Structure formats: C-alpha cells, structure tokens
Amino acid sequence: xxxxxxxxxxxxxxxxxxxxxxxxxxxxxxxxxxxxxxxxxxxxxxxxxxxxxxxxxxxxxxxxxxxxxxxxxxxxxxxxxxxxxxxxxxxxxxxxxxxxxxxxxxxxxxxxxxxxxxxxxxxxxxxxxxxxxxxxxxxxxxxxxxxxxxxxxxxxxxxxxxxxxxxxxxxxxxxxxxxxxxxxxxxxxxxxxxxxxxxxxxxxxxxxxxxxxxxxxxxxxxxxxxxxxxxxxxxxxxxxxxxxxxxxxxxxxxxxxxxxxxxxxxxxxxxxxxxxxxxxxxxxxxxxxxxxxxxxxxxxxxxxxxxxxxxxxxxxxxxxxxxxxxxxxxxxxxxxxxxxxxxxxxxxxxxxxxxxxxxxxxxxxxxxxxxxxxxxxxxxxxxxxxxxxxxxxxxxxxxxxxxxxxxxxxxxxxxxxxxxxxxxxxxxxxxxxxxxxxxxxxxxxxxxxxxxxxxxxxxxxxxxxxxxxxxxxxxxxxxxxxxxxxxxxxxxxxxxxxxxxxxxxxxxxxxxxxxxxxxxxxxxxxxxxxxxxxxxxxxxxxxxxx
Amino acid sequence: xxxxxxxxxxxxxxxxxxxxxxxxxxxxxxxxxxxxxxxxxxxxxxxxxxxxxxxxxxxxxxxxxxxxxxxxxxxxxxxxxxxxxxxxxxxxxxxxxxxxxxxxxxxxxxxxxxxxxxxxxxxxxxxxxxxxxxxxxxxxxxxxxxxxxxxxxxxxxxxxxxxxxxxxxxxxxxxxxxxxxxxxxxxxxxxxxxxxxxxxxxxxxxxxxxxxxxxxxxxxxxxxxxxxxxxxxxxxxxxxxxxxxxxxxxxxxxxxxxxxxxxxxxxxxxxxxxxxxxxxxxxxxxxxxxxxxxxxxxxxxxxxxxxxxxxxxxxxxxxxxxxxxxxxxxxxxxxxxxxxxxxxxxxxxxxxxxxxxxxxxxxxxxxxxxxxxxxxxxxxxxxxxxxxxxxxxxxxxxxxxxxxxxx
Numbered sequence: 001x002x003x004x005x006x007x008x009x010x011x012x013x014x015x016x017x018x019x020x021x022x023x024x025x026x027x028x029x030x031x032x033x034x035x036x037x038x039x040x041x042x043x044x045x046x047x048x049x050x051x052x053x054x055x056x057x058x059x060x061x062x063x064x065x066x067x068x069x070x071x072x073x074x075x076x077x078x079x080x081x082x083x084x085x086x087x088x089x090x091x092x093x094x095x096x097x098x099x100x101x102x103x104x105x106x107x108x109x110x111x112x113x114x115x116x117x118x119x120x121x122x123x124x125x126x127x128x129x130x131x132x133x134x135x136x137x138x139x140x141x142x143x144x145x146x147x148x149x150x151x152x153x154x155x156x157x158x159x160x161x162x163x164x165x166x167x168x169x170x171x172x173x174x175x176x177x178x179x180x181x182x183x184x185x186x187x188x189x190x191x192x193x194x195x196x197x198x199x200x201x202x203x204x205x206x207x208x209x210x211x212x213x214x215x216x217x218x219x220x221x222x223x224x225x226x227x228x229x230x231x232x233x234x235x236x237x238x239x240x241x242x243x244x245x246x247x248x249x250x251x252x253x254x255x256x257x258x259x260x261x262x263x264x265x266x267x268x269x270x271x272x273x274x275x276x277x278x279x280x281x282x283x284x285x286x287x288x289x290x291x292x293x294x295x296x297x298x299x300x301x302x303x304x305x306x307x308x309x310x311x312x313x314x315x316x317x318x319x320x321x322x323x324x325x326x327x328x329x330x331x332x333x334x335x336x337x338x339x340x341x342x343x344x345x346x347x348x349x350x351x352x353x354x355x356x357x358x359x360x361x362x363x364x365x366x367x368x369x370x371x372x373x374x375x376x377x378x379x380x381x382x383x384x385x386x387x388x389x390x391x392x393x394x395x396x397x398x399x400x401x402x403x404x405x406x407x408x409x410x411x412x413x414x415x416x417x418x419x420x421x422x423x424x425x426x427x428x429x430x431x432x433x434x435x436x437x438x439x440x441x442x443x444x445x446x447x448x449x450x451x452x453x454x455x456x457x458x459x460x461x462x463x464x465x466x467x468x469x470x471x472x473x474x475x476x477x478x479x480x481x482x483x484x485x486x487x488x489x490x491x492x493x494x495x496x497x498x499x500x501x502x503x504x505x506x507x508x509x510x511x512x513x514x515x516x517x518x519x520x521x522x523x524x525x526x527x528x529x530x531x532x533x534x535x536x537x538x539x540x541x542x543x544x545x546x
Numbered sequence: 547x548x549x550x551x552x553x554x555x556x557x558x559x560x561x562x563x564x565x566x567x568x569x570x571x572x573x574x575x576x577x578x579x580x581x582x583x584x585x586x587x588x589x590x591x592x593x594x595x596x597x598x599x600x601x602x603x604x605x606x607x608x609x610x611x612x613x614x615x616x617x618x619x620x621x622x623x624x625x626x627x628x629x630x631x632x633x634x635x636x637x638x639x640x641x642x643x644x645x646x647x648x649x650x651x652x653x654x655x656x657x658x659x660x661x662x663x664x665x666x667x668x669x670x671x672x673x674x675x676x677x678x679x680x681x682x683x684x685x686x687x688x689x690x691x692x693x694x695x696x697x698x699x700x701x702x703x704x705x706x707x708x709x710x711x712x713x714x715x716x717x718x719x720x721x722x723x724x725x726x727x728x729x730x731x732x733x734x735x736x737x738x739x740x741x742x743x744x745x746x747x748x749x750x751x752x753x754x755x756x757x758x759x760x761x762x763x764x765x766x767x768x769x770x771x772x773x774x775x776x777x778x779x780x781x782x783x784x785x786x787x788x789x790x791x792x793x794x795x796x797x798x799x800x801x802x803x804x805x806x807x808x809x810x811x812x813x814x815x816x817x818x819x820x821x822x823x824x825x826x827x828x829x830x831x832x833x834x835x836x837x838x839x840x841x842x843x844x845x846x847x848x849x850x851x852x853x854x855x856x857x858x859x860x861x862x863x864x865x866x867x868x869x870x871x872x873x874x875x876x877x878x879x880x881x882x883x884x885x886x887x888x889x890x891x892x893x894x895x896x897x898x899x900x901x902x903x904x905x906x907x908x909x910x911x912x913x914x915x916x917x918x919x920x921x922x923x924x925x926x927x928x929x930x931x932x933x934x935x936x937x938x939x940x941x942x943x944x945x946x947x948x949x950x951x952x953x
Binding site: 471 | 666667668669671672682683685702712714719721722723724725731732733734735737740741743744745746747748749750752753754756757759760763764819820
C-alpha cells in the first residue's frame with residue numbers, strides 16, 4: 001500500500017496542472033492525489049491524528065471524497081462518541097439552568113465557607129457548614145440549596161471538567177474530525193476564559209450553540225452569534241458598557257433593587273468599556289494591522305453600548321436606555337443617529353465584509369492547516385474565496401486543503417502539534433479506549449493547554465515557538481512513557497500487549513510515515529519491548545509534529 | 547552497570563570532544579565568578595490588600611474607612627501594626643520580616659500600581675506580567691524580555707518558574723523553565739538516553755535545540771543537587787505550595803547553575819467577604835507569605851547579598867471595607883523588596899492619602915508610582931542591565947530616572 005512513496009513530484013505536477021485547469025473552469029473539482037503519503041499528511045492536518053488502518057481506509061474511499069465527506073459532517077453518524085458523551089449531565093443544559101443548579105450554589109457554598117472559616121475572627125458567621133463537604137448544612141435557610149449535597153463548590157468545576165472531557169473525547173472519537181478541528185479553531189479564535197468570575201455558566205452553550213453550528217457556515221453569522229453571546233459579552237465586559245449619560249437610568253435601577261440583593265446583575269456605573277470593541281477589531285476581524293485607529297475603537301464600542309445580559313434569562317438583551325444613540329463613524333463609514341441595536345449589526349456588517357478581515361481569517365486558517373508561515377499566494381487565494389463567497393468558511397477551508405501548497409512535499413510535518421493535538425493523536429495512534437479522561441486532562445494542564453482556561457482573548461498560539469520548550473518536551477516524553485505503560489490508568493490499548501514488530505510496522509506506517517529520520521528509526525528499533533517501543537514512538541521528534 | 551554520574555560525565559566528555567560543549571555550562575562557570583545576581587519575583591494572585599499589609603496607621607482616614615477590619619495602631623492592642631516610620635506599620639503577621647527592615651534590607655513601595663484602570667484580575671495580572679498596561683496583544687512577559695535582551699547563551703536555567711505552567715512574566719522567546727520541582731524535572735523510567743539519542747541529531751532543529759537544553763538542564767540540576775550534602779537544608783519552610791516553591795528556588799540558586807530570575811506564586815488573596823484584620827483570612831495568607839520569605843532568606847544565606855526578592859499583586863483593594871467585612875477590587879497597592887542590594891528601611895513613593903478627595907475614582911488608593919518604575923529599577927540597579935535596553939523590556943514606556951530602590 002506504500003507503492004506511491006516515490007511518486008511525489010509527479011503527483012505535484014498533476015495537482016499544479018489541475019489548478020491551472022480550474023482557473024479556466026472554476027466549477028471543475030480539483031483531482032486530488034491518493035497516495036499513502038498524501039493521505040497520511042491530510043489525515044494529520046484534518047483530523048486529530050491517524051488511527052491504525054486509517055491511511056488504507058481513506059485510500060479505498062479516495063482522498064477527494066473523504067475530504068468532501070469531512071466538509072459535509074452531517075453524514076457521519078458518531079454512535080460511539082454519542083455513547084461516550086451520554087453520561088455527562090451538563091452538556092445539554094442551557095445557561096440559566098447551569099447558573100441555577102451549579103454556579104449559584106457553588107458561589108453560595110464558597111461564601112458560607114468563607115464566613116465560617118473566619119467565624120473565630122468575626123462575629124458575622126451565621127451559616128453552619130457541614131465540615132465533611134464544606135457545603136452549607138441541610139438546616140441552612142439559604143434559598144438556593146445546592147443541587148448536589150456533596151459539595152456544591154464542586155458543581156462549578158464539574159461544568160468545565162465535563163466540557164474539557166467531552167472536548168478530548170470528541171477529538172479522539174468523533175467521526176466528524178474536521179468539524180472538531182474547526183470547533184477548536186473557532187473557539188480559540190473567539191476565545192473566552194472559564195477562570196473569569198461566572199463565565200463557566202455560559203461556556204457550555206457558547207461552544208454548543210454559538211460556535212459549533214457555524215464552523216462550516218458564513219463568517220458573518222458566526223461573528224454575529226459571538227457578539228450576542230453572554231459568554232463573550234461577559235468575558236470582554238461589553239455587558240457593562242453604557243452610554244456616558246446613562247447615570248440617571250442606572251441610579252433609578254439601583255433604587256429599585258431590593259436591599260441586600262445579591263451580586264449586581266448589570267452595569268452599576270455609567271461609561272464606555274472599550275474592551276470588546278478593541279478585540280473585535282484586533283482579534284476577531286481586521287487583525288492587529290488591519291488599519292483601524294483608536295477613534296475607531298471608541299466608535300465601535302459606542303455602537304455596542306446596551307448589548308448586555310438579561311439577568312433573568314442569562315441570555316442576550318439589548319437595553320435601549322443604556323445605548324449611545326448618537327451618530328458614529330466607523331472605518332470612514334457613517335452610521336446615522338438613533339440606530340439602536342442596528343448600530344452594532346451595521347458595524348458587524350462593515351467588519352465582516354472588510355478585505356482586511358478576509359485576509360486575517362485566510363491567514364489564520366492557512367496557518368492552522370498548512371504552516372506557521374503559509375505561502376502568501378495561498379493566503380491571497382483563500383482571502384479571495386472568502387470575499388467571493390461572502391465569507392463561506394467551508395469554501396475557504398476547501399480552497400486551503402485542496403491547494404498544491406497544502407500537498408507540497410515541504411509541508412509535511414512542518415507544524416508542531418499543540419498539546420491537545422499531541423494527546424489526542426497519541427490516543428488515536430494506539431486505537432485506545434479512554435478509561436479515565438482525568439489523567440489526560442491533567443497532562444494538558446501540565447503541557448500548558450488546559451481546555452477553556454486560556455486567559456487572554458488571543459487564544460492559544462498556533463505556532464511552534466509557543467509549544468516547544470525544554471520543560472514541555474520533557475513532559476511530552478513522560479506522557480509518552482505513561483501512555484505506553486500497559487497498566488496505565490488513562491487508556492487501554494490492545495497494541496501495548498501486541499507483537500513488537502507488528503505494532504512497530506503499523507505505527508510507522510500510520511502515525512509516523514516512512515520518511516522518519518534514520519536516528520529515530522534506529523532508536524525505535526533498539527527497543528526490546530513493545531511498551532518501550534511505543535513510548536519512543538510517541539515521544540519521538542517526528543510524533544511531535546503533524 | 548553504568549551509574550548515572552558516570553553517564554553524565556562520559557556524555558559531557560563526548561560532547562566536548564565533538565565540539566558540542568553546552569554553551570550555557572561555560573557561561574555558567576563565568577557567571578559564577580561574577581556577581582551571580584538573582585531576582586526572585588513573587589506574584590500574589592488575587593489582588594492582595596496592601597492597605598492591611600503595609601498599614602498607613604498615621605492616616606486617620608484609614609480607621610474611618612475600615613471600622614471593623616483595620617489593623618490597630620502600634621502598641622494599641624495585643625495584635626497591632628508593627629511600626630516602621632511613624633506613618634506606616636507592618637501587619638502583625640509580617641513580624642518575621644521586621645529584622646530585614648531593621649537591617650535596612652527591606653523596602654516598601656506604597657501607592658504603587660498600574661496606570662490602567664481595570665479592576666479585572668485577569669486583565670490586571672496580564673498587564674502586570676506583560677508590563678504593558680492597556681495593551682492586550684503583547685505576546686511575551688517582562689522577565690522573559692529581560693532575559694532575551696541580555697541573552698549571551700541559551701541557558702534555560704537563567705529563568706525558572708516554580709509553577710506548572712509558564713507564567714506570563716516568563717513567556718517569550720528566551721529559554722526558560724517552568725517546573726513543579728527539581729526532582730520532577732526528569733525523564734522517568736530510565737528512558738532519557740533513548741530519547742536523547744532520537745533527538746540529539748534530529749534534522750528538526752527547533753526540537754533538537756529545545757531537547758538539548760532540556761537534557762543539559764536536567765543533567766546540570768541533577769548533578770548540582772546530587773553533590774550537595776543532604777543535611778544542608780535545616781530551614782523550615784511553610785508546608786504550603788508557596789513554601790515548597792521557595793524551597794525549590796533556594797536549592798536551584800545554591801546549586802550555582804546560572805539562575806538569574808526565579809518566579810513563584812502566592813495565591814488566594816481575593817477577600818470580598820470576612821477578610822479579617824490582625825487575625826482572620828488575610829492574616830493567614832500574610833503568615834504564609836512572611837514565613838516563606840523569611841525561610842527563603844535564611845536558606846539563601848550569603849546569597850541573599852546578591853538577591854532581590856520582589857513581591858507584586860495585580861491591584862490593591864478598595865479603601866473602604868464593604869458590607870460583608872471584606873474589600874472589593876481597588877487600585878494602588880504595596881510592593882516589597884527584600885535582599886542585600888535593597889536600600890531598605892524606607893517606605894518609597896508619595897503617599898496620596900485616603901481623604902475622599904484624594905481617592906482614585908472616589909474609592910481607591912491612588913497610584914503615585916508606576917509599577918514599571920520599580921521593575922526598571924530592579925532590572926538596571928540590581929540585575930545590571932543598561933538603561934538603553936529598558937525600551938525593549940518596557941515597550942511604549944520610559945521608566946523614571948530611577949527610584950534608587952537598589953544598588
């Protein structure tokens with residue numbers, strides 16, 4: 001099945017010829033290569049790593065059809081994954097349910113514990129705390145009794161733990177691999193941080209309802225969904241941003257709030273918050289060199305005043321009384337006065353159709369799929385496709401992953417795997433059953449990439465320098481050793497007890513490829529046990545790349 | 547059987563004979579001969595209440611604003627502020643640090659902080675660690691930029707964080723290590739040699755370089771710590787993660803492996819409810835901080851003469867206590883500098899006062915010293931960087947001519 005090993009130049013010329021042809025007839029589908037090396041390369045970029053036998057399987061289907069299937073993810077049935085996710089209790093809840101059952105009880109328990117722990121230093125301690133759990137005892141008069149009596153404080157952590165677990169399981173087991181790659185990409189592009197206050201209550205819905213449905217859709221819709229998501233409104237503080245003269249409105253509201261009411265559920269002080277406006281321009285759309293000014297940031301922020309979170313439903317609400325209804329000028333375009341909620345929508349229209357946005361998104365996608373420094377010609381073609389299709393993200397991705405640049409010989413293994421890609425690809429390479437996902441989540445944390453806990457709005461970096469450090473490499477080697485141990489807690493893989501030569505041959509064929517360095521191969525061949533050999537493969541320089 | 551020592555020795559010899567002397571080992575040898583200056587940065591995450599840590603007991607407004615959580619005036623109670631200069635006093639649980647004030651190796655910078663108004667923990671920590679307040683797009687941290695602009699050889703042991711993840715302060719292009727402990731920084735299962743064989747000549751220059759640094763650093767640390775008599779550490783550190791991190795830092799510092807910048811975190815300073823005063827929640831955190839730093843100083847011994855311990859926290863807390871006996875997020879804060887090079891026995895910075903008209907936004911201690919001026923003083927006055935490189939370490943900012951905190 002590896003007969004195509006030496007056919008690269010020929011294949012490349014064929015692709016180039018096809019591309020030339022398509023410029024004449026843009027509707028003709030490019031004819032893609034189907035040799036083992038090209039398939040392995042494509043699997044390493046469009047999935048979280050090849051499983052044993054994947055290369056041959058895709059070759060049988062034909063690479064072109066396989067890519068098309070991945071771009072049309074509805075066709076995969078995903079029964080195995082659905083079974084694995086069925087046990088999680090929070091993944092299907094909406095934000096207000098999560099707030100009521102998990103976040104608020106956790107906060108109450110935390111406060112009760114704080115009061116109790118300092119009761120000896122203060123006479124204010126009023127809540128009895130069950131010493132075994134730290135949660136308020138059953139006699140507590142608090143109206144918000146924790147749903148789980150054994151530690152409400154755990155509730156909030158459970159939300160993120162279930163999300164992080166499901167993310168890893170999806171990466172390993174989903175049949176819609178490209179969709180998972182893109183959900184990871186777009187969540188990271190529109191990053192929010194679970195460590196900020198009550199952000200956790202919004203993230204389940206954010207990934208499920210805001211990001212996932214749009215990853216193969218149109219950019220404008222994805223952008224609009226994030227702009228109105230409580231997760232983004234809270235994370236970048238826009239929910240607190242008001243027109244400068246909203247002071248009177250806020251004072252009236254404060255007067256209506258019952259004394260002793262809990263956490264504030266909206267802005268308390270009037271004033272513009274530029275946080276979202278700035279990141280919207282710099283990170284979400286135009287890019288840092290996208291040609292906007294500080295005045296544009298202010299004008300954009302003004303357009304989004306009053307875009308806030310409804311305290312009752314925990315969903316988006318436009319508050320006209322908090323909105324700055326004056327005229328605005330954004331990137332040279334006038335927005336007339338009294339536009340209300342339409343101001344923000346108009347700004348999103350301007351940004352989504354701006355050439356700098358097309359360029360920025362094309363560059364980031366090409367960086368994800370091709371190389372840290374993708375060829376400018378490819379980025380330009382992808383940006384043009386973005387423009388021509390009104391930001392159809394499926395078509396932009398298709399342009400990139402069917403391009404001659406994508407299949408060029410010097411693209412192989414140019415990308416360093418992120419920790420998530422490393423962990424997921426290791427589990428997939430062994431075709432392992434994840435017995436306990438926690439050690440894998442801990443590994444992600446140790447490698448510096450805990451899911452949903454990337455603090456800055458930039459998201460995790462997608463370039464080699466962020467993930468290659470001496471400490472991180474040592475951690476990867478140790479994780480390789482741990483995963484290869486047949487008695488390990490995290491995974492069970494039949495191959496770990498299999499025949500040394502057979503397992504080695506298969507790992508080289510699917511996970512590494514024949515072009516691995518002689519030194520690596522020599523090291524691997526010196527291993528005297530299957531366990532040793534697997535550890536050396538997963539910890540090898542070649543396996544750190546895709 | 548080949549012992550680890552023999553392996554280390556022979557592989558080092560082999561590398562030398564091949565002209566592969568690890569560059570930083572020679573640099574380390576040079577550095578050991580010179581000043582061996584060390585900065586130990588401690589980040590108090592959660593916004594420590596500087597007003598109850600370095601108490602402005604001479605300011606009557608302090609007692610008006612904090613009726614139930616203020617630290618009593620010196621000598622007015624069993625647990626009262628420890629007077630420093632008639633105006634300021636230390637929280638009583640900082641008693642272990644008072645001797646450093648007395649021998650003039652402890653300084654305070656009060657009403658210090660960021661020009662950015664954010665009261666978000668995550669933004670403010672980000673701004674302090676990147677040292678670019680208001681600029682989110684900065685990709686590296688100030689300590690890494692210091693290492694990068696003064697980098698003569700790639701020694702990952704110049705900058706070490708005792709933390710699971712590389713803290714923002716040390717992220718960036720210069721090599722640096724983030725490790726949980728010296729003991730844990732090793733390839734398990736005796737597989738180091740096999741991995742090294744696969745990496746050492748890898749065509750992949752990025753991975754080859756980093757792995758070479760890792761294996762070198764590992765060997766250096768193991769050799770250095772193995773050579774030390776086990777009975778050496780007699781100092782009692784707090785058994786907290788913070789205490790343990792400081793102990794690891796001291797052991798790396800004493801191992802003479804070229805450590806120049808170390809980083810540790812002290813967590814849980816965010817007390818919105820029942821903060822307490824001389825006793826209570828804050829007092830417990832202050833106790834851990836003081837005991838840890840005192841143990842570190844004792845453990846460093848002579849090395850304290852070349853060491854500055856610098857504390858920081860993202861912002862201070864509101865001047866007035868809130869309705870729950872706690873404090874909400876504020877602005878200005880206090881920083882400590884401790885060590886031989888510190889011009890101590892002084893509280894630096896202009897005190898803006900806590901009168902209503904002096905408060906920032908009508909509620910918080912105002913900032914009269916930019917935290918970057920303190921950082922810049924340490925970088926130039928202590929670590930010996932030229933003022934000319936400050937523009938690269940603190941982009942977009944021109945630090946003051948110098949506060950004279952160290953040197």
